[in-house]
Amino acid sequence: MKLENPAPLQWQFSQRADAMKSSAIREILKVTMRPDITSFAGGLPSPLTFPVEHMKTAFDRVLSQQGKMALQYGPTDGYLPLREWIAASLSTNGAQISAEQVLMVSGSQQGLDLLGKVLIDEGSKVLVETPSYLGALQAFALYGAKFESVPSDEFGLQPETIEAIAGGARMLYSLPNFQNPTGRTLPTERRFKLVETCARLGLPLIEDDPYGALSYQNAPLPKMLSMNPSGVIYMGSFSKVLTPGIRLGYVVAPRPLILKMEQAKQATDLHTAQLTQMVVYEAIKDGFLDQHVPTIRKLYGDQCQAMLDALQQYFPASCSWSKPEGGMFIWVTLPEHIDAGALLNEAVEQEKVAFVPGAPFYANVAQKNTLRLSFVTVPPEQIRAGVERLGKLIASKL
Amino acid sequence: MKLENPAPLQWQFSQRADAMKSSAIREILKVTMRPDITSFAGGLPSPLTFPVEHMKTAFDRVLSQQGKMALQYGPTDGYLPLREWIAASLSTNGAQISAEQVLMVSGSQQGLDLLGKVLIDEGSKVLVETPSYLGALQAFALYGAKFESVPSDEFGLQPETIEAIAGGARMLYSLPNFQNPTGRTLPTERRFKLVETCARLGLPLIEDDPYGALSYQNAPLPKMLSMNPSGVIYMGSFSKVLTPGIRLGYVVAPRPLILKMEQAKQATDLHTAQLTQMVVYEAIKDGFLDQHVPTIRKLYGDQCQAMLDALQQYFPASCSWSKPEGGMFIWVTLPEHIDAGALLNEAVEQEKVAFVPGAPFYANVAQKNTLRLSFVTVPPEQIRAGVERLGKLIASKL
Numbered sequence: 001m002k003l004e005n006p007a008p009l010q011w012q013f014s015q016r017a018d019a020m021k022s023s024a025i026r027e028i029l030k031v032t033m034r035p036d037i038t039s040f041a042g043g044l045p046s047p048l049t050f051p052v053e054h055m056k057t058a059f060d061r062v063l064s065q066q067g068k069m070a071l072q073y074g075p076t077d078g079y080l081p082l083r084e085w086i087a088a089s090l091s092t093n094g095a096q097i098s099a100e101q102v103l104m105v106s107g108s109q110q111g112l113d114l115l116g117k118v119l120i121d122e123g124s125k126v127l128v129e130t131p132s133y134l135g136a137l138q139a140f141a142l143y144g145a146k147f148e149s150v151p152s153d154e155f156g157l158q159p160e161t162i163e164a165i166a167g168g169a170r171m172l173y174s175l176p177n178f179q180n181p182t183g184r185t186l187p188t189e190r191r192f193k194l195v196e197t198c199a200r201l202g203l204p205l206i207e208d209d210p211y212g213a214l215s216y217q218n219a220p221l222p223k224m225l226s227m228n229p230s231g232v233i234y235m236g237s238f239s240k241v242l243t244p245g246i247r248l249g250y251v252v253a254p255r256p257l258i259l260k261m262e263q264a265k266q267a268t269d270l271h272t273a274q275l276t277q278m279v280v281y282e283a284i285k286d287g288f289l290d291q292h293v294p295t296i297r298k299l300y301g302d303q304c305q306a307m308l309d310a311l312q313q314y315f316p317a318s319c320s321w322s323k324p325e326g327g328m329f330i331w332v333t334l335p336e337h338i339d340a341g342a343l344l345n346e347a348v349e350q351e352k353v354a355f356v357p358g359a360p361f362y363a364n365v366a367q368k369n370t371l372r373l374s375f376v377t378v379p380p381e382q383i384r385a386g387v388e389r390l391g392k393l394i395a396s397k398l
Numbered sequence: 399m400k401l402e403n404p405a406p407l408q409w410q411f412s413q414r415a416d417a418m419k420s421s422a423i424r425e426i427l428k429v430t431m432r433p434d435i436t437s438f439a440g441g442l443p444s445p446l447t448f449p450v451e452h453m454k455t456a457f458d459r460v461l462s463q464q465g466k467m468a469l470q471y472g473p474t475d476g477y478l479p480l481r482e483w484i485a486a487s488l489s490t491n492g493a494q495i496s497a498e499q500v501l502m503v504s505g506s507q508q509g510l511d512l513l514g515k516v517l518i519d520e521g522s523k524v525l526v527e528t529p530s531y532l533g534a535l536q537a538f539a540l541y542g543a544k545f546e547s548v549p550s551d552e553f554g555l556q557p558e559t560i561e562a563i564a565g566g567a568r569m570l571y572s573l574p575n576f577q578n579p580t581g582r583t584l585p586t587e588r589r590f591k592l593v594e595t596c597a598r599l600g601l602p603l604i605e606d607d608p609y610g611a612l613s614y615q616n617a618p619l620p621k622m623l624s625m626n627p628s629g630v631i632y633m634g635s636f637s638k639v640l641t642p643g644i645r646l647g648y649v650v651a652p653r654p655l656i657l658k659m660e661q662a663k664q665a666t667d668l669h670t671a672q673l674t675q676m677v678v679y680e681a682i683k684d685g686f687l688d689q690h691v692p693t694i695r696k697l698y699g700d701q702c703q704a705m706l707d708a709l710q711q712y713f714p715a716s717c718s719w720s721k722p723e724g725g726m727f728i729w730v731t732l733p734e735h736i737d738a739g740a741l742l743n744e745a746v747e748q749e750k751v752a753f754v755p756g757a758p759f760y761a762n763v764a765q766k767n768t769l770r771l772s773f774v775t776v777p778p779e780q781i782r783a784g785v786e787r788l789g790k791l792i793a794s795k796l
Contacts, residue, residue, distance in 0.1 A: 052465035067450035071641035243469035
């Protein structure tokens, strides 16, 4: 039985669906996967850092010893031993975090989606950095967020500017360590001032921290969570320290918010894969990350230095760029008359080099003469050669 | 540095978060996990059916052969070989489904969430069966759905009633095979009539089919998708035929909807775990399900029969119940004066038997003298003893 010549449906999408745009970065990534392109456009960790054998052993052990449980439905809040491990790891600088404050999510992006679901109404004001992480802007925009960009400089957002613009805001979203896209780090004094200001204003402060463990040299700066666990919502991820393809992250927040997010998660995907959580716990419980993460720091630090050296050598003096102390990204500011979006086409077609234009990372007024470079998946010689070609192209525009 | 005596945040949640209620079923399940309780309340597949060794081999193989790729970020629409496998498996009865129409999701529940995201605005009318799957009601309610219950009988919804109530509706949600919660099956003629009516009205028809493969005896009825691929949105899952804890499902729909859902999924969780998709493909590509699923059918069919026999023997004649031809649930209708919600407390405390009251499955007017029984995780002798105790309790109310 088959319907003959049915008319195609005339789709009526929701208003939020009509307003969605495809991620500019994802569209660019499709082009830059051509093998002849040196791509600084990616946001992917280096597969050289994936501990494949260690993960294989962990999968084997969990499936051998607790296979039935690992493959069954699990609790919405997550696998308790892993939540306890996370709580303990975040109980630093005198802060006491309990497993009850930890919700496991299917990657940090889901944490952003759930935050949007439970905190944002159509038109709600949300404060963000200038520029900010594109994935967060997209997740919050889907729920109708109206963004207010907090004035920011090379050290991140300026806490003293917040009070004047925070009226009626639902939250402030920040990424203090080696920010995506700029690579910049918020200094300790600004962190404290930010925590203090948000607490005084009753404004939930989101601390998104996927890159925090990737400091090349220095000890990590104190987490804002540790400064005020009752006012900070912390987001962590295993994507950058273990592997991203398993999709595992977590949100740490005061109990009333965790309960609401857990309810929202029930309706969203029931729970995050139990097997994945048990395997990650198996993989890290005996201190594996303490030996493994330094190897990532070393690789990324060396490649970052290679790119900084190449920028110094090959980019025109009228360009400037961030000097990250960790993470995966360098942020370049071109002379004001150069639009990085227009430059990208020429860079790809003529010079076989790709990057991400900066404009999509701005929630409000875009600074179009900016771009993001990632150095983590490109070997040093290619970094050097790619930066050289890009530098020449930019020089030809001066 | 630590903030001294911060005031706790006064949370302002979104309107949708304020309206959320915890799943009645999840709350009940917490109580019924006590080991002294015989629980017919679960919705979990039997762990006896989980092919642990086979999955272990598949994980080992994928991580050994394609570990780096499996652990890297992946495409939002999913792993192409698996999408091709799904498209081929659904190209039945002359229908041609392509991989482009398949979106991989983190369990069927995420498919429901994404459908809600892209199709439902605050106040949008959504047609549902009477009663309907609670997880779908929760997912759609989160986006502001206003439900209209389609008149339904023991064979499912009555297609001839739809036209009068469909004006302005965004979609019709149906679960035609061994429905959760009733266990009933929509006959072929009704399927065709439903497909034809929805096509004529321009109404997207959701065919949620997690249990379709679990027919005890008979060949499966034709899928509505095969009757009109341009008007039906099909949802499938590996939870009931492989294992649920890995969280893997899929949505098959016309391309314009798949593109919108893919965009929404980008902002929701980037993509579903690449490793999981590669492992499931590895596990099923050589026909494993053809041997494995019959063992599930046999187990569930035998236990269903044990429960039907026990109901016949021990339940008062004034009760009636469905006789499922597949799936995991039996639906019981009690004499009208008995409220199954009130009965549950006594059943648990006095008789150590649990079930799920029927009321939460009704989107509009609840029929409170109904309840859902699952037989899949309880051995036959315990089914018999539990039904006997429950039957006596009900008889004491007559």
